[in-house]
Amino acid sequence: MSLSLHAHELRPAALALQEVVPGEFNVTWRVPAQGDLRLSLDVVFDQQSQPRSLPTALFAGGYYVERWRASHPNGFVDSTITIDGLENTLTDALVRIQWLDGREQVARLLPDSPQMRVENKAGKKEIANMYFVLGVEHILLGIDHLLFVLALMVLVTGTKQLVTTITAFTLAHSITLAASVLGLVSIPQGPVEAVIALSIVFIAVEILHKLEGRSTLAIRKPWLVAFAFGLLHGFGFAGALSDIGVPAHEIPLSLAVFNLGVEAGQLAFIVAVSILMLTLRKLPSVHQWEVRTGHSASVASALPVAYLVGGVSALWLVDRTIALVI
Structure with missing residues (x-):
């Protein structure tokens, strides 16, 4: 069951993409939850992304956790990722992407900026600012x-x-x-x-x-x-x-x-x-x-x-x- 929780729910949502074979990623999406109620947040990839498996979901440790596999011809580089519904909350969403060659990108999406453009790698300044905050x-x-x-x-x-x-x-x-x-x-x-x-x-x-x-x-x-x-x-x-x-x-x-x-x-x-x-x-x-x-x-x-x-x-x-x- 999906529901917008009260404003005091401030834990961040988290999206992790880990490349397992070239162009294919294991996707893990965690949304803050209370019991069987979760924040109404959803991940939206661009049109080039394709699901490669049906999603599995469970409630665990105060989160709604959903997992599936997705592919993208460019490995998501230069694509956009949007957290739909984030603009209606007080929380944020942390995004972490890992490629097979060791590259990584991290980003923090906010209610007033719920979309990101995927780059090859996060810079030191971006990482420092994010983790300090x-x-x-x-x-x-x-x-x-x-x-x-x-x-x-x-x-x-x-x-x-x-x-x-x-x-x-x-x-x-x-x-x-x-x-x-x-x-x-x-x-x-x-x-x-x-x-x-x-x-x-x-x-x-x-x-x-x-x-x-x-x-x-x-x-x-x-x-x-x-x-x-x-x-x-x-x-x-x-x-x-x-x-x-x-x-x-x-x-x-x-x-x-x-x-x-x-x-x-x-x-x-x-x-x-x-x-x-x-x-x-x-x-x-x-x-x-x-x-x-x-x-x-x-x-x-x-x-x-x-x-x-x-x-x-x-x-x-x-x-x-x-x-x-x-």
């Missing part, structure tokens, strides 16, 4: 990762400790992201997503411990905990990147700029939260409260942040754990 989008749309960073910001004390902690988190997820993409380590995404939710619950509880005056390892050395959990979050980033795929001839470039995009998005979030906190502290009512109680605005906000972040992540933990056993 994907990295920024992934972190800013990854609410669980942002809540973890927010909880760390509340847990730490002072700018120096914040810089050390965020640096440790960045270094850790960069390591596992690279190791996973390069095929050195492979972990199923289901358990990873569940443990990511658990990591957020853990930090939320540590915030409460800090407010109670306790001194735990996470409070004394938050950078150590950030590094440990950062390794897990890196596998989460890798799962998203593996869904997208990377061009084989530009793996280091794709990996590097995707990671830079993640870091840029993360830094933007930290700066935005910091500015918000500084702005709140300048409000007369907040300043008077600080003088009267002897507590800072950051202390006042820590309790609701701990309960909000902890509550949401606990729900995720239950939901993701149930998904593992069903």
Whole structure:
């Protein structure tokens, strides 16, 4: 069943064409889905393309996946590919074409530009721009990762400790992201997503411990905990990147700029939260409260942040754990 899903469905669709014999390609088309409902998106090739097999389809992992074989006299070079219906969504579509001689092209189609012209090979600039934007989008749309960073910001004390902690988190997820993409380590995404939710619950509880005056390892050395959990979050980033795929001839470039995009998005979030906190502290009512109680605005906000972040992540933990056993 095909249906336009709600606007909050922002995962990208993905089209992969892999040449298996000269002029013939295995086609894989993945569309975001919820249950047995999918976004109303369809691939349209030019008139020179011919189907060589009947399509097979299934719903798996939150996607509608369709596979078939198609041929094109020019190997699709200089042809057009259109994602019909993309203009009616908020999502994008990632296209990856691989030829027998090792050439590859990647492209990102948007609602306002749902068509592409196939070239012989994607340039470095095109790849860099695409994967940087994907990295920024992934972190800013990854609410669980942002809540973890927010909880760390509340847990730490002072700018120096914040810089050390965020640096440790960045270094850790960069390591596992690279190791996973390069095929050195492979972990199923289901358990990873569940443990990511658990990591957020853990930090939320540590915030409460800090407010109670306790001194735990996470409070004394938050950078150590950030590094440990950062390794897990890196596998989460890798799962998203593996869904997208990377061009084989530009793996280091794709990996590097995707990671830079993640870091840029993360830094933007930290700066935005910091500015918000500084702005709140300048409000007369907040300043008077600080003088009267002897507590800072950051202390006042820590309790609701701990309960909000902890509550949401606990729900995720239950939901993701149930998904593992069903």
